[in-house]
Amino acid sequence: MKLLNKRYKIQKVFGQGGMGRVYLAEDIQTQEMVAVKECIVHGKDPEQTIRRIQREYFFLTKLEHPNLVKALDIFCWRNNYYLVMECIAGITLSQFIREKPNSIDFTKQLEIAKQLCSVVAAINQQGVIHRDLKPSNIILQGDNLTPRLLDLGIAKSINRELATITNMESIVGTPSYMSPEQIDHRLKVEKNTDVFCLGVVLYQFFSWLPQSPFYAGSAIATLDKIVHLELPPLFSDTSDIQYLRVSGMISLALRKSCEDRLDSADTMLEMLRGSAEIDGEQTKDEPVVAKNYMGVIVALIVFVISFGLYHYFYQVYPTVQHNKLYEAQYKKAIIYEEQKDFAKAIEEYTKLLEMKSSSHVYKKIGDCYLESRNYARAIENWQSALSLETNLAMKEDLEIATEVAFFVIYKDSQKTSYNDIQKARKLFDQAIDYGTQKKYGESLALLQEVVSLYPKAIDTYYAKAQLHYRLRQYKQAIISIKNFIQLKPQDDRNAYGLQGLCYFSLARYTQALSYYNKAIEANPDRAENYNNRGYLYATLGQYEKALVDCHKAIYIDSAQQQFHNSLAFIYNNLGFYERATQEVEISLKINPNNAIAYLHKAVSNYQLGKRNKALEYFQRAAKSMSHSELQKRYKVHKNSKLNDSNERMWRFFPRSEVDGYSEKNFER
Structure with a gap:
């Protein structure tokens, strides 16, 4: 069995976490079973990632909350960090809801909910936002069903849309419990983001729903519901104040705007405690009330109940x-x-x-x-x-x-004269000449003049879309494509593919996949569409689908360099470095000056241990593209075999000073 840090004997893999595997292991010093969480360090800022991992360990040891899993150790082994945590035996809240619905009463649910609010409040008070609260992150321990939160989540990589559409498990899991501000990463994630996520968990728990109340079967529909759907109150058919307090608290926690939402999990906890007190229960430590105060107490109870009934009915x-x-x-x-x-x-x-x-x-x-x-x-x-x-x-x-x-x-x-049409045609031809000479700005300016003279010049809009795409003006490209389709809807099959490329470049992968699918359906013999969809699948770590599409593209047209480059990228990510090298050789026979092909070859040789060769090929690639541009073109998914060494590899490759890039060498 594998021994980590000369102390932890791996027994089995528990599962796949956000940054690596989670192992069940035996601590040979204490003979106790522990959970070892692998934290693979990668990304643009590895030092920051390491600090986040260390901070998670620091908070886990500092908090010592009864509902939070305990951290026992942290160590670095073979350039990866590992968190050692106590091993919790029990059932996840998601399993409990699915397998044992309605098995506990409302009072027990309330007890569990208060403990969850307490632990989230404790985390938030330390300035930490969990970001990933969900039933599968909560274990109910023992006969008493004590909830234990598995981790803080702060060491997780947050690539929202990628996580959303990578696989259906992800869709049912994390995105179904996201707050509206998490869906759009350009909005600020506030402390009460966890209030929304916890509100979703509690709504599901109290209603015994097998999935998140926002789950809608597909990623885009689920996210749309989170942003727009107002959930109905939990307990609308009762006059019981205790139930109504819980329902009201959860409704306030699920407000879409951070400003309108409950400010903290502490507030949620106080509201739940108030709900429990309505039941008239006394704790064991409360003193017996003197008889002469009983009248006052009764009057107060009558007032509270009257106010509650007024609040409910009005x-x-x-x-x-x-x-x-x-x-x-x-x-x-x-x-x-x-x-x-x-x-x-x-x-x-x-x-x-x-x-x-x-x-x-x-x-x-x-x-x-x-x-x-x-x-x-x-x-x-x-x-x-x-x-x-x-x-x-x-x-x-x-x-x-x-x-x-x-x-x-x-x-x-617009009414266009014959002279305007003739002038527009001449300008269009001149614009195409500029485009052929790669004078994209000048070409675009002339095409805009064409549109002003003759708004129904159909081909002008598709040409504009292509220029906008080359200039990385993706939103404007999409507008031009849609204008083209308005004028010529029967010829939209090529336009679908270009729209897919634009949405891919905007990292809006759901829309990109949708348009690639439409492009293939409209034109099943166009090789480029299969290659583009295959590259998208590879970016998402779905390598089997990627291989099928890219091989299909080569079957249709084997003379296109970018198709072989795509296959090389996939094979490198799968760890088949010799096979990747073969595809690169074919690519370089088509065009011996392609920077991306040399980049794939550099990666293959680095992984095969041929560092001098890797350096030579990388330097050839760097003649046309900067280090940062090359790295940007080599996004590695968490499923990739390159994950373990990706950051070291990019530190090995020297920085280049190339500011721009050659358009002909930029094909992937």
């Missing part, structure tokens, strides 16, 4: 009924939209706005007007949505849709 109950009506109204509108009865759908969505202003509903109304070809009203509603929307990715999509609708109105309103 505040909570109307809110519950309002949410039920809202949900029913929303479902009604969706049905009309799916039936393509857009007039009825708009009517029902408008009723929703009378109940509550929502960017999502404005967007839906705009979409219906678009389908009805009422572009002005579509723009009007999308702009209303923009004024309310806080998610930056969704704002970007609304801006793109608005630009395209403006274009449709503009092109239909």
Whole structure:
């Protein structure tokens, strides 16, 4: 058996964590079983990663909370860090909910919930945001079902969208419990981010749902529900104040905006304690109340109950009924939209706005007007949505849709003379010449003149999209593609592939995959589409799918260098370095000056221990591209065999001073 740090004898692998494996091991010094968490150090700033790992150990030892797993040791072995923690026997909360629903009463649930709020509050008080609270991170220990939080989560790598679509387990897990601000990494993650995540866990626990209440079957639908769906109150069909207090607390924890949400897990705990006290229970340590105070106590109890009933019937109950009506109204509108009865759908969505202003509903109304070809009203509603929307990715999509609708109105309103058309044609030819000479800025300026003269010049928009893409102006490229499709919808099969490339470059992998799939469906004989989708799969660590697609691309057209480069990238990530080298040799026969091919060859040779050769090939690649550009082009997924040595490899490769890059050598 493998022995780590001359002390921990590995028994088996528990599972795969965010930064490496988690092992069950025997401590040969104490003869006790422990959990050893592997923390592979990689990324742009390894020193920062190491500090985060050390900080996790520091807090685990400092906190000593009864509901937090204890840290026992930390060590570095073969350039990787390991956290040693106590081994907890029990059942995860996610398993308990699925396998033993309704097996404990509300009072026991309340006890567990208070302990969870207590441990999260203790973590937050140390300035740590957990970020990854979920039922599978909580173990219920012993007959008393004491909850234990497995780790702090601060050493996890957070690449949100990649984690979202890598596999279905990830979708059911972490993203289903994310806060709205975690979905868009450009928004600040506040301390009460954990309040939202814990609120989701408690909502699922008290309602005995087998999955997160936001789970919707697919990644994009799940994230959409987190951002837009207001969950109905937990206990709406009861007048029991104790249940209503818990329901109200969770509703406040699940507010979408950090400013509107409960400020801390401490506040959640206090509200739960207040709920328990309503039951009239006394703790053993409480003194017996003197008889002469009993009248006052009874009066206070009557007042509290009266106030609670008033609060329920005049505040909570109307809110519950309002949410039920809202949900029913929303479902009604969706049905009309799916039936393509857009007039009825708009009517029902408008009723929703009378109940509550929502960017999502404005967007839906705009979409219906678009389908009805009422572009002005579509723009009007999308702009209303923009004024309310806080998610930056969704704002970007609304801006793109608005630009395209403006274009449709503009092109239909313009009258073009014969002379304008002739002039536009000459400018278009001149722009294409500039593009051939790689004068992309000049070419783009001329194409804009063409559009001004003749808004219906179809091919101009596709040419503009290609130039924007080369200039890395991906949002503008998407707008130009959509304008092209508006003018020539029957010829959108190539446009799908270019849209996929743009979304891939924006790291919006869900949309990229969707457009690659459409491109392949529309044009199954186009090799480039398979290669692009294969490279996306490789970026996500789904190497089997990647191999199938890239081999298909080569089967269709074996003379394209980038297809062999893609295969070399996949084989390097799988650890088949000799096979990767073979693909590079084929690639270099097609073009002996390709920087990316030399980069793949450098990586293969480094992993095979041929350091001098690796250095030679890397220096050839670095003649055209800088060290940072080359590294950016070699994103390594956590499933990759390169993970263990990736950071050391990039430290080995020397820095180059090349500022730009050669476009012809930039193909992957």
